[in-house]
Amino acid sequence: MAEGPCIELFIKASEDAESVGNCPFSQRLFMILWLKKAKFRVTTVDMKRAPDVLKDLAPGSQPPFLIYNGEVKTDINKIEEFLEQTLAPPHYPKLSCRFRxxxxxxxxxxxxxxxxxxxxxxxxxxxxxxxxxxxxxxxxxxxxxxxxxxxxxxxxxxxxxxxxxxxxxxxxxxxxxxxxxxxxxxxxxxxxxxxxxxxxxxxxxxxxxxxxxxxxxxxxxxxxxxxxxxxxxxx
Structure with missing residues (x-):
């Protein structure tokens, strides 16, 4: 298998500015990437003190958002669809449901x-x-x-x-x-x-x-x- 993509997930930080914050959408994408067995980096974002670099990456957006091989993706449903299509068998497991x-x-x-x-x-x-x-x-x-x-x-x-x-x-x-x-x-x-x-x-x-x-x-x-x-x- 060739070297995988460069993936960074930005999620909401907790009150301590480091741990996982209360955001079911952030957790949803975190779980998907973990289940996909992909290599990825997680960055917790303290929105009270968000550094300028994050504002430059996804201006006006709230976590979660994803950077995939340098491309910023901010729509949660589209990110899920993209990951399911891109991180696909045989190298990555399929996560979509068999039954509608x-x-x-x-x-x-x-x-x-x-x-x-x-x-x-x-x-x-x-x-x-x-x-x-x-x-x-x-x-x-x-x-x-x-x-x-x-x-x-x-x-x-x-x-x-x-x-x-x-x-x-x-x-x-x-x-x-x-x-x-x-x-x-x-x-x-x-x-x-x-x-x-x-x-x-x-x-x-x-x-x-x-x-x-x-x-x-x-x-x-x-x-x-x-x-x-x-x-x-x-x-």
Whole structure:
């Protein structure tokens, strides 16, 4: 294999200006590059004291952004698509989902959570919980590949959204679920109900993966990011 591309990922820094900050989009790209097994450099950007060189690289942009062989890329969805197409087999693993439904499941979780954490009414709480139930149902429903192997299977045992390996869909959803877990526990005394076995299994499996666990910001960073919002709705 020839020498790989020169890749530098710029992500949001934490309050200490060095560690990984609270940004699910930064974590998403960090996970993708790690899963691709590509050689890359990560630079944490302290936006309060961003050096002029960063302003020159991507003027007006917020992290995350990517420099690939000298070319700056700032659109997150386009970066994901570019990396999947460029860092492709046989030299790099494919991360796109085999099943279309895996790509969009869980999209509403973070939106409903955001509404609920700002205004914890019973109605918004029910809508938020409904998104978790829907996600759980998908994780418990066998995928076609599981049914091909075990036609009588009624409950999926897979680890992740699209199978037993992390995919692009997981890189998008898991950073948001981590925020949901931390904030709901801190400010709502809420944890994922035990009866949601598929979602519980999914999170347990995810936190065992280095590519997810070591790209997560610390809990305090997430709590601090939501402190102003939480004070407004604290019971």
């Amino acid at each position: 439904e895996s790509n969009n499941i869980g999209d509403d979780v973070f939106r409903k959570f955001s509404a609920y954490v700002k205004n914890p009414t019973p109605t918004l709480e029910r809508k938020f919980l409904a998104t978790l139930v829907e996600l759980n149902a998908y994780l418990e429903t066998p995928l076609p590949c599981e049914l091909d192997e075990h036609p009588d299977c009624t409950k999926s045992k897979r680890q992740f959204l699209d199978g037993d390996t992390l995919s692009l869909a997981d890189c998008n959803l898991l950073p948001k679920l981590n925020i949901v877990k931390v904030i709901c526990k801190k400010y709502r005394e809420f944890t994922v109900p035990a009866e949601l076995k598929g979602l519980t299994r999914y999170l347990e499996c995810a936190y065992k993966e280095d590519q997810f666990r070591y790209t997560c910001p610390c809990d305090k960073e997430i709590v601090d990011a939501y402190r102003c919002v939480a004070k407004q709705v604290k019971k």
